[in-house]
Amino acid sequence: MHIRSPLNGPLETNHGNQKPLLLKVVTKVIWMKTSTTTKCFRSTMVAIMALHTMLLFDVRGATLEAPFTKITNGVIVTESAMSISAGWGDFDNDGWLDLFVGHFHAGNSLFHNNRDGTFTKVAASPIATDPPEHANSAAWADYDNDGWLDLVVANPIDAVPSLFLYHGAGGGSLVRMTAADVGPLASDSGRALAGAWADYDQDGYLDLFVAKGGLGLDLQDALYHNDGKGHFTRVATPIMTPVLRSCQGAWADFDNDGDLDLFIAHATDEGNSLFRNDGQGQFVDITSTSGLTNRGDSVGAAWGDYDNDGYLDLFVTNLRLGGADTTNFLYRNRGDGTFVRVTEGVVANDAGHFLSCSWVDYDNDGWLDLFVTVDPPSNPPAASVKNRLYHNRGDGTFELVTAGSLVTDYAHAGAAAWGDYDNDGFPDVFIANGTLFAAQQNALYHNRGNSNSWIKLKCVGTLSNRSAIGTKIRVKAKISGVECWQMRQISGGEGWLAFNSLDVIIGLGDAGVIDTLRLEWPSGVVQEISNVAVKQTLEIVEPIRVAGVQIPFAAPGTIGLRLMGATSRPLQVVASSDLLGWSVLDPDTQRGASLSFRDPEALTAPYRFYRVRIP
Numbered sequence: 001m002h003i004r005s006p007l008n009g010p011l012e013t014n015h016g017n018q019k020p021l022l023l024k025v026v027t028k029v030i031w032m033k034t035s036t037t038t039k040c041f042r043s044t045m046v047a048i049m050a051l052h053t054m055l056l057f058d059v060r061g062a063t064l065e066a067p068f069t070k071i072t073n074g075v076i077v078t079e080s081a082m083s084i085s086a087g088w089g090d091f092d093n094d095g096w097l098d099l100f101v102g103h104f105h106a107g108n109s110l111f112h113n114n115r116d117g118t119f120t121k122v123a124a125s126p127i128a129t130d131p132p133e134h135a136n137s138a139a140w141a142d143y144d145n146d147g148w149l150d151l152v153v154a155n156p157i158d159a160v161p162s163l164f165l166y167h168g169a170g171g172g173s174l175v176r177m178t179a180a181d182v183g184p185l186a187s188d189s190g191r192a193l194a195g196a197w198a199d200y201d202q203d204g205y206l207d208l209f210v211a212k213g214g215l216g217l218d219l220q221d222a223l224y225h226n227d228g229k230g231h232f233t234r235v236a237t238p239i240m241t242p243v244l245r246s247c248q249g250a251w252a253d254f255d256n257d258g259d260l261d262l263f264i265a266h267a268t269d270e271g272n273s274l275f276r277n278d279g280q281g282q283f284v285d286i287t288s289t290s291g292l293t294n295r296g297d298s299v300g301a302a303w304g305d306y307d308n309d310g311y312l313d314l315f316v317t318n319l320r321l322g323g324a325d326t327t328n329f330l331y332r333n334r335g336d337g338t339f340v341r342v343t344e345g346v347v348a349n350d351a352g353h354f355l356s357c358s359w360v361d362y363d364n365d366g367w368l369d370l371f372v373t374v375d376p377p378s379n380p381p382a383a384s385v386k387n388r389l390y391h392n393r394g395d396g397t398f399e400l401v402t403a404g405s406l407v408t409d410y411a412h413a414g415a416a417a418w419g420d421y422d423n424d425g426f427p428d429v430f431i432a433n434g435t436l437f438a439a440q441q442n443a444l445y446h447n448r449g450n451s452n453s454w455i456k457l458k459c460v461g462t463l464s465n466r467s468a469i470g471t472k473i474r475v476k477a478k479i480s481g482v483e484c485w486q487m488r489q490i491s492g493g494e495g496w497l498a499f500n501s502l503d504v505i506i507g508l509g510d511a512g513v514i515d516t517l518r519l520e521w522p523s524g525v526v527q528e529i530s531n532v533a534v535k536q537t538l539e540i541v542e543p544i545r546v547a548g549v550q551i552p553f554a555a556p557g558t559i560g561l562r563l564m565g566a567t568s569r570p571l572q573v574v575a576s577s578d579l580l581g582w583s584v585l586d587p588d589t590q591r592g593a594s595l596s597f598r599d600p601e602a603l604t605a606p607y608r609f610y611r612v613r614i615p
Contacts, residue, residue, distance in 0.1 A: 102135025
C-alpha cells in the first residue's frame with residue numbers, strides 16, 4: 001500500500017487518530033535541539049534486551065542462515081568488470097530503485113529497474129560514456145531541490161577533475177556539470193576517495209564533503225558549500241586540518257543536538273577524526289576527548305543505533321593493504337558526547353581485509369545487524385575468505401551468520417549497496433566484485449523475507465533539503481510484548497564505496513501497529529503520526545508550518561506569517577474559506593522567514609485558512 005503526503009497539503013492517510021497538519025491560521029511546531037524522548041530508552045533497555053534474547057535466541061549456537069537468494073540471470077550480474085563502487089537511487093522517479101556501478105579501467109554502468117525483478121543497462125547515459133574509469137564511490141542526492149536525483153562520482157586517481165557531478169534534468173536524463181555550471185566542485189584536481197552529502201549549515205541545500213588521499217597520500221580534504229543556486233564554493237574549515245590520508249567522511253548527529261557532525265576515517269595508523277558541529281556551521285575537533293582515538297588502517301565507517309538507546313553508534317572498517325589481517329572498531333555511544341570501544345564479541349575480534357560496511361536490519365526484527373565485505377589480498381581469492389553478516393541478538397552482542405550464499409560466496413568484494421529493489425519491504429543487497437584485482441561478475445542477493453512487520457518511508461523535505469538527508473526517524477512499537485523505540489538517520493553517504501537507498505526500512509518484528517512515528521527534520525520541525533499500520537510504504541512530506549504575526553500600521557486585510565523553520569527557497573501563500581478551494585495570494589512568491597500579503601476576503605469571511613507551499 002502506498003500512501004502519499006502531498007507537498008501542498010496535510011497528510012492523506014486511512015489510519016485513525018492522525019491529526020491533520022493544517023490548522024486555522026496558526027499551526028503548532030515542536031522545536032527540538034536536544035532530544036528529550038531518548039531519555040526513556042535507557043531505562044527500558046534491560047527489559048527489552050532480556051525479553052528479546054529469551055524469545056528469539058533460545059537456539060544460540062545453532063547455524064544461522066542468511067535468507068537471501070542469489071540472482072544469476074540478467075545483465076546486472078553477468079557483466080564482468082573490475083567493479084568497486086555501487087549506489088541505489090531512483091533517478092527517473094518511477095518508484096523503483098535503479099543502480100549505479102563504478103568500475104576500474106572501464107566505463108561505469110547505470111542499470112534501470114524494469115519493475116519485474118530485472119534491469120536494463122542504460123547505454124546512452126553520460127555515466128556510461130564519460131571518461132572517468134576509476135569510480136571509487138558514488139552518492140545520489142537532489143542537491144538543487146528540483147525533485148530529480150543527482151549523482152556525484154569520486155575519482156581516486158590524480159586527475160582533473162577529481163569529481164564528476166551528474167545533474168538529474170528530468171525524465172531520467174542525466175547531464176554532466178562543468179565548472180561553469182557548478183563551480184570548483186567540477187574542476188578541482190587531486191584524488192577523491194568518497195563524497196558524502198549533508199546540509200551542515202541547515203539552509204535547506206545539500207553540501208558535499210570529499211575525502212582525499214586515501215591509502216597513498218596525505219592530501220587536504222574538501223568541503224563544498226551549496227549556495228542554493230546550483231553553485232558550490234570550497235570553504236575553509238577546521239575539517240581540512242590536519243592533512244591526512246582520508247578515505248571517507250560519515251555525517252551523523254551523534255550528540256542529538258540537531259545538527260550534523262562529521263567522522264573522518266584515515267588510513268595507515270594516522271588516527272581518525274571527529275568534528276562536532278557547533279550549530280553555526282563551524283566545526284570543533286573533539287577527537288581527543290571522544291573515545292575514538294584508536295589507530296588503524298581505517299577506510300570506512302557507518303553510523304547506526306544498534307542497541308536502540310536513541311544514540312548513534314559507530315562501526316569502522318580497517319584494511320591493511322597487502323599486509324596481515326586486521327580487526328575493525330566498534331564503538332558504543334555513551335550518550336554524553338563520548339564513545340567506548342567494544343572489545344569483546346565476534347564483531348570486535350573478527351580479522352580480515354575489510355572494505356565496505358552497512359548497518360541493516362535484514363530480517364526486520366527491530367535490531368540493526370551489520371554487513372561487511374572482504375577483499376582478500378590473494379588472486380584468485382581463497383575460498384575461505386567470505387563476506388561477513390553479523391546478526392544482532394538484541395542484547396548488545398552479535399552472532400556470525402555462516403550459512404547461505406550471501407556469506408558463503410567468495411570474490412574480491414568491494415561495495416555492498418543495500419536497497420529494496422522489488423518494493424517488498426525487505427532490504428536486498430548488490431555487491432560490486434573485482435575491485436583492483438581482476439574482472440569478475442557482480443552479485444545481487446534478493447531477500448526472501450519473513451513474517452516480520454516493517455514500515456518503509458520515502459521522505460521529502462520542503463524547509464529541509466528535498467532528499468531529507470539528516471532527518472531522524474523514531475518509531476515506537478510493541479515488539480514481543482515490550483514497548484520499544486528505534487531510531488534511524490537518513491545518510492548522504494557512508495560505509496565506503498557503497499551508497500544505500502535513501503528510503504528507510506524499519507523492522508518491527510511481531511508488532512501489529514506503530515504507536516508513534518516521529519520525524520525530526522533538519523529544519524527543526526518535528527512531525528508525529530500516531531497509530532500507523534505496518535507493512536506499508538509511506539511517502540511523507542515535511543510540513544511547512546507557519547505562525548501568524550502582527551504587522552504594525554498595516555492596511556486592513558494585510559496578513560503576516562512567520563515560518564517555523566529556515567529556508568531560502570521561494571514560497572507561495574494560498575488561502576481558503578472552506579479547506580476545499582484554494583487561491584494564490586499576491587505576491588505570487590516570496591523568500592525569507594517572514595511573509596506578508598493582502599487578502600481582502602479576510603475582512604468579510606467568517607474563517608480564512610492559509611498554508612505555505614513551494615510553487
